[in-house]
Amino acid sequence: MQRSMIVILSALVDGEADSGELLARLRRLDPTDAPSLATFYRRIKEGVDEGWIEVVAGAGGEAGRGRPAQIYRVTDAGRTAARAEAERWRAVSERLLRGETAR
């Protein structure tokens, strides 16, 4: 799983959001390395294809030009996949922090 995908899934764990809110969460999560707009949407599409993210039409919310905002939501499969990936990274990180990386 790409790093940007984990970040997007973890931002969605806080609750469903439209793209503006989601991008704002990503900037707060990692102000120095938020994904670009193109990467963001490619990851969203990838997440939809994998069954990790659902897209639903927003009810009200931030209005576009005459168009309701689109809402993104993490699925159970998405939570599971993100958690598994996070566990894997946790193991790697712990090794790194203990200074046990293979040379």
Place this chain on the structure above:
Amino acid sequence: MTERPPSSTAAERWVGLACRLYPRDFRELLEADLIERFREERARVERERGAARARVWAMTTIGGVALGGLGERLRRPRAAHAPERSLHGQNHIRVGGATMIETWLQDTKVAVRSLLVRSPGFTAVAAITLALGVAADTTVFSVMDGLLLRPLPYPSSDELVAVAEVTEQGNEASVAGPNFLDWRAGNRSFEHLVARTNPTFGAPTIVLGGDEPVRVPWAAVSEGFFQMMEVAPAIGRVFQQDDYQAASSPVAVVSYSFWDQSLGRATDLAARTIRLPDGVFSVIGVMPPGFDFPDDSQLWLPLVVDSTDARDSHNWLVTGRLRDGVTVSEAQADLDGITARLRAELGTEMEAVATAVRPLQEQMYGSMRGPLTLLLAASAFVLLVGCVNLASTLLARGRQRESEMAVRAALGAGQGRIVRQLVTENAVLALLGTALGVALAFPATELIVRAGPPALSDRVELDLRVLIVTSAVSAATILLFGLFPALVGARGNLVSRLREGGRGGGARGGRAWNALVAGEVALTVVLLAASAVLVRSFARVLAVDPGFEPSGVLTADLPFPAYEAGAGLAQAQSAVLDAVASVPGVREAALVNHLPLSGIAFNGDFEREDGREVDGSVDYRVASADYFDVMRIPVLQGRAFAAQDDMTTEDAAVVSRSMAERHWPGESPVGRRIRNLANDSWIYPDRWITIVGVVGDVRHRALTQEPRPTVYVHNLQRPARAASSVLVIRAQDGAVLSPADLRARIQSVEPRMPLDFTDMETRVSASTTTMRFPLLVITAFALAALALAAAGVYGVVSYAVARRTREMGIRIALGAGSGRVLQDVVGSSLRTVVIGAVLGWAGALLAGRLLAGMVFEVRPADPLSVAGAVALLIAVATIASLVPALRATRVDPLTTMRAE
């Protein structure tokens, strides 16, 4: 398909185009959201980091979205695309066991391999050539479109006109108040006719009462201004008839950005007041975002035009909206009639003899028409040179591939199949070059906006239509000339083609290439010559002695809004000068009402002691005691202003040398007295001023304009004329002044003074922007054309050498020296270059007329510049042909013969 937003900006349209690169299911799911998000994010970046950063963000994001689309197509498994291809259920035609799509894909793969793997050098040169032409033309036309072709952003803007007076000498002038009132009352052509302040007099003013004191451009406008512009306020109201009554309380309308940035988006407008030099004003309305007419105004005040003004006081700019169906010339005839009648009644009291009515857009940007036409011609030349270069390169490559085509034909490929293959190859090449051109056009437009005059930044954006047209022209060149080998290779004599092995062509091909190269050289000479003329002209401008020494001088605008003109102001100014003088590293400090080369100049007549009224206008400047020392303007006779000159002593004036020579020829003006001088005449009437000294001439208006006779008066004796001044500070030798120190020291005596320091050299440099801009762009174009021409000559000589390898091998085997072979190869290419250069010389002399009015002390068709351009081009062409020619001298006769 997804729903498109009702009105998109150019950048949003580009994002929409980039989205087309994504698979259909991606677009259906996310395109609309992506475009909407792009719009919001761009607005956020603009708010947080400014317009320039937002433009860069938009460009990189568009590029990222486009690349993402390609990446998405590569990422998706092949099966995912299958439904797309058979969406319409069409039966594909099978060609030799493969569908047309499969054949096309196969051709594309072969084309990509042929271009990128087998001939990367050729591909790079062709793509860059195409890209340069596309980018240059698109950029320049985008500027032209933004300023001259696209309507102004106001409703029915074609009905808006500017009106000026025309004097007996044929000069255009601003409008006298009573004339404006008579025109407004008597005309039948205008729906609205409105007077407003001239920005020359209405320089940015300081505003207090917002969150911070700020200096903003402003305009005072007469009744009907907002109705004429057909713009309604976003909040509150605009001026009503009552607001123009003398007894009414002062009111102001502010721009959206002023409301946003200085009033904190306050909704309780009634409670907001702002303090200007003229008093305290209530804010009654906020204009919608983007409205800043005229001249980036942030603040509008009511203007009451005085019917008792003199008819030779040219104070106001006049703008009008024509009635439906009335033309500009009909409106002019209408106002001319009124003017003629007034002139007949009032005689010479009425200076105007006619009017000049022209479209508002022409008045705002018309001065850019000459330079832009020149740039458009230059960019068209670059595109032409590029196309010619492409044509010759493609012809040369086609010749080399004739035998390959002949083999394909011999193996059973029909002419149609070969043509299709070449079309595909050239289409890929065209696509590559165009994509590169588009990528170049974005930063090129950004660059030109930064290098050009300020007006460019508001109005210029990349023009999609031009991008399409220039791309189509270039791509057509590629397709046309790229088909050459298919047309001759597939049907010619197979045996002879194979035997020639790519050396074919002989005289017919040679003549065609020589003609193309000669044309390319001629066009390049024209561009180089134009560039050389502008460079020489600019060098002359920079060599001009402005009459003062700008280096080592720091300046800052110094408005004193809190004081009425008078003793309080004089004390405040003296306190600031004392504070500045106490900063370490300061040698001298002084004040002047308008700096040289600031574009602002007051002028008028004066009366001599012998009773003669001098009817020639003199420039009028107000300066403090040390001004001439700070600016290093030499005192030629008498003395400069002294510290003891003030309201208690006799009024003193210092005149410039040209003033002394014109009005007191052969004698010294020191000790003479004058009065009713220009702007003095109505504030300090009949007060005698004694001339105490003569100083050197200064080019106040422009480096390219001869110095005008100038009178300087003392700021302490003319406080009403010195309320808005510029501080000039000269540093001690080797000292570097710290703006922070200066600001702290000045604000210790004037706490609310906004200060922005600029060195005098930067101001002098800024005054040459209108000359430097076309110079930079044309020189860039000329260098691009030179590189293209060199590449063209190199390509053609390379091809000639390859074609004649066998002949050269035989000659060398028979004893011909390498010098002789070298001379032969270089000589034959130089003949073509010289023919082109001669044609270019003639073209340069003709094209020089386009430069008329843009050059200084150099003839538009300067022979030295043209000769220099020709010499440079011949030198570069010689080097370009020497490289392949030297290769020819190293031909091994045995290898050549064995290859046969």
